[in-house]
Amino acid sequence: MIGSAFAYRVTAKGTRTEEMTKTRTTAALLATGILTVLVFTVVSFAFAAEGTIQANSALPIAAAASPWSLHQAAGSAHATVSPFVQSQPKPVPPFPILLNRAVERYVNAYLNQPATLEAAFYRSRPFLPRMMRIMERHGVPSDFVYLAFAESLFTRHGLGPWQFDKATARRFGLRINRWVDERRDPILSTKAAAEYLAELHDDAGKDWRVAVVGWNLGPGALDRFWYLEGASNYRKFVDTLPVRTRLLLQRFMAVAFIADNAAAYGIPVNYSGKTPYATKGFRGGVSLVTIARKYHTTVWKLRRLNPAILHDRLPPYARVYAVRLPLRGSQIAQRTAARG
Secondary structure (H helix, E strand, O other), X not given: OOOOOOOOOOOOOHHHHHHXXXXXXXXXXXXXXXXXXHHHHHHHHHHHHHHHHHHHHHOOOOOOOHHHHHHHHOOOOOOOOOOOOOOOOOOOOOOOOOOOHHHHXXXXXXXXXXXXXXXXXXXXXXXXXXXXXXXXXXXXOHHHHHHHHHHHOOOOOOXXXXXXXXXXXXXXXXXXXXXXXXXXXHHHHHHHHHHHXXXXXXXXXXXXXXXXXXXXXXXXXXXXXXHOOHHHHHHHHXXXXXXXXXXXXXXXXXXXXXXXXXXXXXXXXXXXXXXXXEEEEEOOOOEHHHHHHHOOOOHHHHHXXXXXEOOOEOOOOOOOEEEEEEOOOOHHHHHHHHHO
C-alpha cells in the first residue's frame, strides 16, 4: 500500500527489507536531530556574541581618568566596579554618567578646590534626601538633584537652586510675589523641577540627555532634536548645542560622579534620609522673631530652612503658612514633629 510507513513484502527477503528501511529511517532522524542541535548552538553563540558587542558599545567610553585612580586608591568597597556609569538600585534607570575628558576636568577642578562644592553640599544637607525621594516619585533619576548644583551650587538666593524663570516657575505652581519667592525653596522648587523634567523626558523620546538640553534651552530645542532624526543622530544634535549647554551637562555629570563616590573623596554628603526639621502652620503676618523665641531657635536657622520667605514676617495674606522648625536643640519642635 502506498500510504503505509513500511512496504511489507510477502517474500523471504521481506523481514530484511523492513529492517533496512527502519535502519535508514532511524539514521535519517538521528542526522536531522544532530544537525538541528548544531544549528541551534551556532545561532545561540551568534546571539550571545551580538549581545556582548551591543552591551559593550552601550557603555560610555572613558579615557584613563585620574578620578577612577583616586577612587581605587581610596579603598572603596566598590573599587572593582567602574564608576563611569552609576547603577545604584532605584525605581527608575539612573542617568548615564559619562566620565570623558571634559567631565574629568570639572571633577579635578572641584576636587582640587573642594571648599566650593563642600559649601554647596552643606547648604543642601537639610533637604537632599527628600529631594531625591521627590525625583524618584515623579519617575526621574535621583541623580538629577545634582543638576541644581550644576546650575547654581545650590544657592538660596536669586532664582534659587533650580534657576527657574518666573514664567516656568508659575507654570508649575510656584508662588512669586513681594512676600515669598518659592523658587528659593529647595523642596517646593524640586517638585516643580521633577514635573518639568518628567515632561521634557516624554517630549524627548525618553532620552534624559536630551531632557537636560530642553531644560537649559527650552522646549524648542527638542524640535531641533527631532528634526535631526532624533536619537539616531544624537551626536549631530550635540554638535549644534551652544557652549553653555554642553558645559552644564559636563558640570552636572561631574557633580553627580563626585556625589556618588563621596566617601572615596571625603566629601560630606547627607544621604541619611532623616529630616532635621518639623513643619508647623502659623497665621499670616507673624514675625520670624516671635517664632524663633517661642520655639527656642534663631531667625538665621529659620531663614535657612525657609528661604522662600523674603521679609522678617510671614505673608500677611496667608490664613496659615507652613514654617520649617529645626529639630536639633529644640525639644518643643521635636514634640511638634512627633505629634505630626
